[in-house]
Amino acid sequence: MKISFLILNAYGMGGTIRATFDLATEMSERHDVEVISVFQHTDLPFLPLGSKVRLRSLVDLREGARVRWPYTKKAERLGEQPSALIHPEERAYASFSAWSDDVLRRELRRLRTDVLITTRAGLNIMAARFARRRIVTIAQEHLHFEAHQPGIFEEIRQWYPKLDAIVTLTEADEQDYRTMLDGARTRVYTIGNGLAGGPRPRSRQENRIVLAAGRLVPVKGYDRLLKAFAQVVRERPDWKLRIYGEGRISDKLVKLAVKLRLHNNVTFMGPTGDIEGELAKASIHAVSSRFEGFGMTIIEAFACGVPVVSFDCPRGPREIITSGHDGVLVPPDDVDALAGGLLKMIDDEEGRHRMAANALETAGRYDISMIVERWEKSFAELVR
């Protein structure tokens, strides 16, 4: 079976890219798999992709990149104009242009494949509008249902019923999409992200390190994590917090950490290509997100034997973490509760070891081979 993934930019780093690469790599053992990246800004992808997966891009943003004749002039002209096909409320709207509209539409009209899996709202809508009818179109939603603005939501409501299937990360999202589809023939499946195979380093629970990871953007709630950690440090000054990732509010967060006098305890580690190696050095993973579409790092932490303290935010954490068993869920938006949860985990060493062992077991349920089996089951139901 030929399977094509369409992704915004395969060359950056982030949860969606990693999940897509891992899925594509595992599927390539039995299928002909390609990843189509709308944009390309560097020569090679940052994250690893299996050698059997073909990767190609549609719009080359690299310096000196030229669009081939006869499109050269058109690309220059349209590249300056805003996108008319992508809704301005699509979170990645700024990346698109009238030129990417043109290229994307041409690609979708000409693409020959058995299954097309698109990975974000703007691309899902494009697939619903332009993909050939005999291709099975599957829209993956990495964002939670309520994260969409009203304008783009109207487009989602209009176009998603034309898709063959929607794959959500959580059961809560599956329910919401079923309600929205209101009897349309489009199927809805919940399939979480899978954990790519291979052995992992394992935490010994020996370093007094709490780890957080993810883009430094407001939704990750690092401002609240820093405030909570300031409370932790007052009680347990020998504990450290390491925050991995980069992003547009990094300056603001560094300033907040300085203001809270956390310089001896908090380090902004920057991006890493080996989050598992870093997780295994830590003893606790903290999730302070305002919402978390799924929470891949929670599963990665589990797989390294690291229990998680998380806000009980919508939607992923509560479907993955069993509070008291493999982690601790605390009321969302509550800094004191987050501090309390961290201190509880820090002080209960025996409980932490027990939860670390349980976490390893939970991670097994997300093994990529089990996740791919669920995808293949959906293909079997959908392929005409």
Add this chain to the structure above:
Amino acid sequence: MSRKTGGLLRSIEARQEVTAPGVRRAVTSRVDNHDVLRIEWPEPVDGEIVLRHVETGEERGGTDLAGLRPGVWTVSHRDEPLATDDPGFSLDGLLAYAETPRDREIRAFRTSLGTLALTVRDVEPYVEVTALVSDDGVIEINGVIAYGEPIEGSASLVAVARKGPEPVSGPALFRGRRFEGVLQIEPMARTQTRRRAFWDLHAEVAGVRLPLAARLDDITDKKTKVRFPAQRVGQVRVRPYYTDTDSLAVALTVEEETS
């Protein structure tokens, strides 16, 4: 780990193949206080450990690491890179290792491909910074002696300007391995004539200066990752920082008038 080592590692990782599935993986792989590589497996295995110096290709068998030349060494077992599940990193372990006076430091670490490697570097005694306060007109430092003999008694915390003014110092105390010292920032700021000036910090006792640094962890490039609070003396902003070698220094900057 120095920046140079980091670069070397990336090049090793680019050359190495990912360990094949089915290869036995070590549960523990660490360097003990006597510079012996301790490897534990899920079940007993035989076969010799071979170390290979990345830069020169020199090979050595066994787990006694005494006398290894500085640089990065890869570790293999039965002709395969040794795969390990040990993150190979303990903050307390590094502190304990540094309690012993030594001139060579050997650390085991797990590469991002999951294989075991060692870094070997020459070391000299210094004071590892464990906490720093930058408030109320002073810089206050707590630390521990690394790779040197314990010291008892009063000492000083000395700031040495890279150019120009005489050193300034403040009271300090050694209690065995522990060090604490305080430095007023005003005397440094008073001498400021250029827009920017840099002062390196040392612990001084009986005419011997020990540098202050933060090296007993795995964090590279602390200069960009650790930000200390700034203080102001008139127009001069005073901010401690870690240098390219993770040593502790203070930057003094005359702030432009803001309209």
